[in-house]
Amino acid sequence: MSVRETAELFASFPNSGRVILAVSGGADSTALLVLAQRWRQRRTRGPELIAATVDHGLRPGSGSEAKAVGALARRLGVQHKILSWRGTKPKTGIEATARAARYRLLTELARQVGAEAIATAHTLDDQAETVLMRLASGSGPAGLAGMRPRDARDGLVLLRPFLGVRKARLVATLTRAGIAWVEDPMNADPAFARPRLRAAAAVLAREGLTAERVGRLAARMARYEDAVAAAVEAARAHIADPQRPGRLDGRALAAAPEEVALRLLTDAILGAGAPCTMEKPPRLQRLEAMWCDLRAAIAEGRATRRTLADALIAVDRDGTVSITVAPPRRSPQRQTTAASRGRRNAAKHPFTKPR
Known part of the structure; x- marks a missing residue:
């Protein structure tokens, strides 16, 4: 050389x-x-x-x-x-x-x-x-x-x-x-x-x-990635609420190019602070499917909720998107235990017959 x-x-x-x-x-x-x-x-x-x-x-x-x-x-x-x-x-x-x-x-x-x-x-x-x-x-x-x-x-x-x-x-x-x-x-x-x-x-x-x-x-994708990153930062100013992390203007988000919207959603999900999400971003295919549902809800003015990568994504009727850490899921064993306990309590209640 x-x-x-x-x-x-x-x-x-x-x-x-x-x-x-x-x-x-x-x-x-x-x-x-x-x-x-x-x-x-x-x-x-x-x-x-x-x-x-x-x-x-x-x-x-x-x-x-x-x-x-x-x-x-x-x-x-x-x-x-x-x-x-x-x-x-x-x-x-x-x-x-x-x-x-x-x-x-x-x-x-x-x-x-x-x-x-x-x-x-x-x-x-x-x-x-x-x-x-x-x-x-x-x-x-x-x-x-x-x-x-x-x-x-x-x-x-x-x-x-x-x-x-x-x-x-x-x-x-x-x-x-x-x-x-x-x-x-x-x-x-x-x-x-x-x-x-x-x-x-x-x-x-x-x-x-x-x-x-x-x-x-890879080099061309890197150039594209840099261009998208610049577009995301420009859009962030009027879509994300700097005073309220995890809040996005859903109508403005839906009007943005899909790639920009997906990046802003990903950033908000990562920023929600769920431990497993911070270690590994959400899978693109699942993110795309979720965004399709959220965008339809925003267009129709209806509320909806989704979970992805331990984050809870909620859309209000006014189109506001809120992203927080999803509540912990109950394991099947705990759910079975709770159900059994409920049946035992029901059997003890004087006005309830066990089913």
């Missing part, structure tokens, strides 16, 4: 401060460590680089692999930290749980050392897999925008300098430099969605679904 290309890849890095490099030891992240160090070495000004490896403890040898990354970092003159994910590991949903733990540990480290940014080694291949997975799950434009080269997360900047680079180029760079990397067997395990997509990559490419084309789709 040329000096000029490397400089372009890391142009988003700050000129001072500290940046955490997330380095697992795989080819992509090892290339991040090597190329970022080369880039920094050529500059008179730039951030201090700190490499961090998260040892998930999910398989034998992970600790040794983390130490090997540390040895490489020391040879390159880069400070290195090993972060261990401790505690009970789930039997299902391990990918998502491990990812959340990884970002939590990296964020904690960044705050401890005063770093303003975390850099990851996501490639164009990763971007294509992400977009295809989201397409398969029914995501809308926001999901199909994929990952951004620069993002904000928990008060930190998240940088992805390789998002336009194919993995094969990074592998070739390491091979030419004689630098080894680790192959994680989970990356080829068909029990997980990403390995299954990688196995199908050649077939998809023959049909025109190359990583480059899917990456361009």
Whole structure:
């Protein structure tokens, strides 16, 4: 990879401060460590680089692999930290749980050392897999925008300098430099969605679904997403009540473009504060179906109530939309117990016959 290309890849890095490099030891992240160090070495000004490896403890040898990354970092003159994910590991949903733990540990480290940014080694291949997975799950434009080269997360900047680079180029760079990397067997395990997509990559490419084309789709969706976000903010001023969170002018909401209305509804539902809603936004398909019902009620001037993602959405006859946390649902066991108690009480009542 040329000096000029490397400089372009890391142009988003700050000129001072500290940046955490997330380095697992795989080819992509090892290339991040090597190329970022080369880039920094050529500059008179730039951030201090700190490499961090998260040892998930999910398989034998992970600790040794983390130490090997540390040895490489020391040879390159880069400070290195090993972060261990401790505690009970789930039997299902391990990918998502491990990812959340990884970002939590990296964020904690960044705050401890005063770093303003975390850099990851996501490639164009990763971007294509992400977009295809989201397409398969029914995501809308926001999901199909994929990952951004620069993002904000928990008060930190998240940088992805390789998002336009194919993995094969990074592998070739390491091979030419004689630098080894680790192959994680989970990356080829068909029990997980990403390995299954990688196995199908050649077939998809023959049909025109190359990583480059899917990456361009993500970039276009990101542009669309930015335009919609601006339209949502413009509409928010006359649809949402800043003095009363969770209150929307339903008639103005119904008159807005549907995508804008759905975004404002989503924001209000997330703002309602239901714990599970804050962790995971409502599914788009369910949101669309609910909005269809609400819009009809607003047009007909009738009141209605719906629940979605632990939020209660109510429409008054005047068209006002109110969103609050839905009351807790009673479990079937509690309902049965209450019904049995009611029958016992009825049997004891002098004027009531048991049924």
